[in-house]
Amino acid sequence: MPQIALVTGATSGFGQSIARRFVAEGWSVIVTGRRKDRLDELVAELGGAAQAYGLCFDIRDEEATRQALASLPPVFQGVDALVNNAGLALGTGTADTCDLAEWRTMIDTNINGxxxxxxxxxxxxxxxxxxxxNLASIASNWPYPGGNVYxxxxxxxxxxxxxxxxxxxxRGVRVTSIEPGLSESEFTLVRTGGDKAAYDKLYQGASPLQPKDIAETVYWVASLPAHVNINSIEIMPVSQSWAPFQIHRETTAQPER
Structure with missing residues (x-):
């Protein structure tokens, strides 16, 4: 019997590439997401019901998550690897300009889900x-303006x-946090509300990481012997490094006290 991986957020970007990488190595995959049309297309691409199974639900909804997992056919119930990829960022503004509803959506998806x-x-x-x-981010360790809740x-x-x-x-369970840096995917279009100009500007000349790079990393972690655990991996494109420490310089006189 092939091993089985469950990949959340598989309707685009990292998730799609991760699912493809596992199937290429003979695994079966369960792919989840909210967009049924994309899930159906991906399942068909990956070989149909013999190789892949789609679960369409919103990971923020606990009851929907329970029902989706309970609906898995017997052949897909023995999951060997859970890849928690589903997540998003919304907005790039400073904390005082952000939308509280967007903050809650990020918390509900990235944490609660x-x-x-x-x-x-x-x-x-x-x-x-x-x-x-678990797909984390270099934002786990390195703050930047506009990163706030994300x-x-x-x-x-x-x-x-x-x-x-x-x-x-x-208990013999391995756990890894993968923390990518600048990566080119639909993630950025979601974050900017579909602003293609902002998307192009962010990646221009930067040779960012691609979804296939992250998929390769995830599969490498899964392919290691059972006694080997990779605790965390911070991965950036060569073009990206740590920014200088931020310094705010006063441009007006201090108010009198």
Whole structure:
């Protein structure tokens, strides 16, 4: 029987490439997302029902997540690797200009959705001595203007991964946090509200990471021997490095006290 990976957020970008990479190595995959048309296309591309299975639901909805997992046919119920890829960023403004609803959407998706599906699948992963791969970000470690809540959610993902690692080390379950830097995908169009000019400007001349690069990294982690755990990987394009420390310089006189 082939091993099975469940990849969340598989309707675009990293998730699609990760699913393709696992199938190329003989795994079966369960792909999840909110866009049924894209899921159906991906399942067909990956070989149909014999190789892939689509679950269409909103990961922010606990009951929908429970029902989706419960609906898996027997042949897809023994998951060996959970890849928590579903996530998003909304907005690029400073904290005082941000939309509170967008903050809550990021928290509900990047934190609540991730911990819900992880907890619901944990007993099975323990039974199979499986693997959890969580997609965090370099924003887990390195703040930047406009990162605010998005960076906070990814810092949670990184720390949650380390906590899982600590709790599960005696149960044979491997846990990895993957923390990409500048990466070209639909993620940025979502963040900017579909602003293609901003998308093009961000990536121009930068040779950013591509979804295939992240897929290769995730599969490498999964392909290692069962006694080897990669705790975290911070991965950037060669063109990206750490920015100078931010310094605000006063341009007006200080108010009198």
């Amino acid at each position: 991730l911990v819900t599906i992880t907890r619901l699948m944990l007993d099975g992963l323990i039974a199979r001595r499986g693997l959890v791969v 960076g906070g959610t990814k810092a949670f993902v990184r720390q949650f991964s380390l906590g899982l690692r600590s709790d599960l080390s005696s």
